[in-house]
Amino acid sequence: MIMKRLFISIITFLVTLPMLSQGWPEKYDGVMLQGFYWDSYTDTNWANLESQADEMSQFFDLIWVPNSAYANALTMNMGYHPVYWFDHKSAFGTEAQLRSMINTFKAKGTGIIEDVVINHRASVDGNWLNFPKETYKGVDYQLTAADICRTDEAKDNGYNPTGANDTGENWGGARDLDHTGTNVQKNVNAYLDFLLNDLGYVGFRYDFVKGFAAKYVGLYNTTAKPKFSVGECWDGNKTVVTNWINGTKQDGVIQSAAFDFPLKYYINDAFSGGKWSRLKDGCLSDDDNYKRYAVTFVDNHDTGRQGECPLYANVEAANAFILTMPGTPCVWLKHWQTYKTTIKKLILTRKAAGVNNESSIISMQPEATGCTVMVQGNNGKMLLLLGDVTSAGNSGDLKLAVQGTNFKLLVSDNIDLSALDDIKENEFTAPDCCQVAEGEVCAFFEAPTSWSIVKCWAWDSSNNYTGGTWPGAACTKVGTNNGKNVWKWSYSGSLTTQPTFIIFNNNNNGQQTADLDFKNGGYYNEAGALQGVVTGIETITETRSDSKPARIFTLDGREVKNPQRGIYIINGKKVVIN
Numbered sequence: 001m002i003m004k005r006l007f008i009s010i011i012t013f014l015v016t017l018p019m020l021s022q023g024w025p026e027k028y029d030g031v032m033l034q035g036f037y038w039d040s041y042t043d044t045n046w047a048n049l050e051s052q053a054d055e056m057s058q059f060f061d062l063i064w065v066p067n068s069a070y071a072n073a074l075t076m077n078m079g080y081h082p083v084y085w086f087d088h089k090s091a092f093g094t095e096a097q098l099r100s101m102i103n104t105f106k107a108k109g110t111g112i113i114e115d116v117v118i119n120h121r122a123s124v125d126g127n128w129l130n131f132p133k134e135t136y137k138g139v140d141y142q143l144t145a146a147d148i149c150r151t152d153e154a155k156d157n158g159y160n161p162t163g164a165n166d167t168g169e170n171w172g173g174a175r176d177l178d179h180t181g182t183n184v185q186k187n188v189n190a191y192l193d194f195l196l197n198d199l200g201y202v203g204f205r206y207d208f209v210k211g212f213a214a215k216y217v218g219l220y221n222t223t224a225k226p227k228f229s230v231g232e233c234w235d236g237n238k239t240v241v242t243n244w245i246n247g248t249k250q251d252g253v254i255q256s257a258a259f260d261f262p263l264k265y266y267i268n269d270a271f272s273g274g275k276w277s278r279l280k281d282g283c284l285s286d287d288d289n290y291k292r293y294a295v296t297f298v299d300n301h302d303t304g305r306q307g308e309c310p311l312y313a314n315v316e317a318a319n320a321f322i323l324t325m326p327g328t329p330c331v332w333l334k335h336w337q338t339y340k341t342t343i344k345k346l347i348l349t350r351k352a353a354g355v356n357n358e359s360s361i362i363s364m365q366p367e368a369t370g371c372t373v374m375v376q377g378n379n380g381k382m383l384l385l386l387g388d389v390t391s392a393g394n395s396g397d398l399k400l401a402v403q404g405t406n407f408k409l410l411v412s413d414n415i416d417l418s419a420l421d422d423i424k425e426n427e428f429t430a431p432d433c434c435q436v437a438e439g440e441v442c443a444f445f446e447a448p449t450s451w452s453i454v455k456c457w458a459w460d461s462s463n464n465y466t467g468g469t470w471p472g473a474a475c476t477k478v479g480t481n482n483g484k485n486v487w488k489w490s491y492s493g494s495l496t497t498q499p500t501f502i503i504f505n506n507n508n509n510g511q512q513t514a515d516l517d518f519k520n521g522g523y524y525n526e527a528g529a530l531q532g533v534v535t536g537i538e539t540i541t542e543t544r545s546d547s548k549p550a551r552i553f554t555l556d557g558r559e560v561k562n563p564q565r566g567i568y569i570i571n572g573k574k575v576v577i578n
Contacts, residue, residue, distance in 0.1 A: 024230070069090065148176065271318045298318045
C-alpha cells in the first residue's frame with residue numbers, strides 16, 4: 001500500500017510539473033486588470049492599489065503592475081529602462097509597500113503579474129556599459145560589456161560591446177542584452193526567481209519580446225515555472241504572434257501566452273469604424289489552437305496614449321466583447337475607473353455563465369450596423385448584441401443580464417445572476433466649486449499638479465467648439481479637489497449641438513489627455529477618467545404645477561413622457577422621483 005501511494009505521488013508529480021510551466025492554465029476562467037496607464041504614479045502607487053484590494057479582488061484574479069525595479073534615480077518614470085533587478089523602490093512606492101500590496105492581494109486570492117523588462121537594461125550613470133553589482137542569496141550578479149549585443153548602438157558612441165549579434169529587433173533606449181550568453185541567462189534566471197519566490201509575484205508580462213528570440217522566454221519559464229506568462233508581441237499579424245508563441249516551446253510544449261494584438265486592431269475597426277465584419281477575421285481568441293494562450297484587451301498603457309492606436313468610440317461595448325469572448329480578458333485601469341459598474345456586472349455574468357479561455361464560440365454574425373456573438377460557457381450560453389443588430393439569434397431561452405451604450409448581453413435562463421443585484425451605481429459627489437447653469441455645455445478637469453494653464457479642444461465630426469486652432473480654448477480654474485486644481489471649460493458659441501470628444505492640455509507643452517468621450521457636465525480626473533456628471537439634485541415628492549411641461553430624460557439620454565419612480569434629468573438637473 002505504501003509503495004502504491006508512493007507510485008501515485010510520483011506520477012502526480014511528473015504530471016503536474018510540466019503543467020506548471022505551460023505558459024497559461026487551460027480552461028482558465030480568471031479576469032486580469034492592467035493596474036496602470038502611462039504616468040499613473042498616483043493611481044498605481046502601491047499603497048493606493050492596496051487600499052482598493054477589497055473591491056478589486058472581488059472581480060480580478062490577476063493584476064498586472066508596472067516594472068517595480070529601481071531605475072537609477074527616483075524620478076517619475078514607468079520603469080521600462082531598469083538599472084537594478086534586485087532593488088525594488090520605484091516611482092510607485094517603496095519595496096516594503098510593494099511587498100505589502102502583493103501580500104494583501106494574495107491573501108484575497110488575487111495574484112500580481114510583474115512587467116518584466118529583460119530585452120534591455122540601463123546603466124548606473126553616463127557610462128553606457130556600467131552595470132551595478134547586486135547580491136541575491138549570497139551570489140553576486142553583474143553584467144559586463146560582453147553581455148551586450150555587439151550590434152547595440154553603444155558601439156557607435158565610443159563603447160565596445162562584445163556580445164553576440166542581437167537575436168531580435170534593436171531597442172535604442174537602453175543596452176540590448178545578449179541572451180545567448182551564459183552570464184545573461186544566469187542573471188535573468190536569478191532575477192525571475194527573486195520576483196516569484198522572494199517578492200511574491202505569480203507571473204510575468206514580458207516586455208518587447210520582439211527584441212530577442214522567443215526560445216529564451218521558453219528557457220527562462222522552464223526554469224522559473226511561473227503560473228502565468230504573457231508576451232508583448234506587438235503585431236497585428238496573427239501569424240507573427242502565433243509564431244512567437246510556438247517559438248517559446250520547450251520539448252514541444254508552449255511556455256507563454258501572448259496579448260491578442262490582432263484582435264485589438266479588429267476591435268478598433270469594428271467599434272470605432274463600424275467595420276463589424278473585422279471581428280470575424282483571424283485572431284488568437286477565436287482559434288481553438290491558441291485561444292488558451294490569448295490575453296485579450298481593448299487598450300493598454302501604450303495604445304491608450306495619444307498618437308498610438310486608442311479606441312475612441314463604444315469603449316463600454318468593446319469591454320463587453322472581450323468579457324464575452326474566449327481567452328483571458330485584460331481590463332485597462334482607465335476603463336475600470338470610467339465604466340466600473342458595467343464592468344463589474346460583465347465580469348460577474350461571465351463567471352456565472354462559466355466562460356473560460358477555451359470556451360466555444362457558437363456563432364458570430366456581423367451585420368452592417370452591428371454584430372451578434374454567442375459563446376458557450378460551462379453553465380450556459382452568453383449572447384452579446386453589439387450596435388444596432390436586426391437579428392438576435394436564438395434568444396428565446398435567454399434573459400437580459402447587462403446592457404449599456406450600444407450593447408446588450410443575454411444569458412441562458414437557468415444562469416443565476418443574483419450576484420449582480422449587489423452592484424450599485426457609483427455615486428459621484430461633485431466638488432462645491434463645480435456649478436452648471438441650465439442649458440450650459442461644459443466640462444470639468446482635475447489637472448495634474450504640474451499643469452499651470454489648462455486649455456480644451458472639443459469637437460465632433462463636423463464642428464470644433466474651441467476656436468479651431470490648437471491648443472484650443474482657455475479653461476477657468478474654479479477651485480481645488482484632492483489637492484489638485486479643478487478647471488472648467490464652457491462653450492460660448494452659437495452651435496446647438498454638443499461635442500463628441502474632448503481633450504485637455506497643458507497649454508500645448510506636450511502634456512495632454514487622450515481623446516475623451518465628451519459628457520456634458522462631465523468631471524474628468526487627471527487620467528482622463530470620467531468620474532461623474534456635475535448636476536444639481538433634488539427630490540420630487542409632489543405634483544408640479546409648472547405652466548410649461550418639463551422634458552424628462554433617463555440618465556442615458558432617452559426622453560420619457562410618463563416617468564416611474566427613479567432618477568431622471570429634468571431641466572438640466574438630476575432629480576429623484578418618488
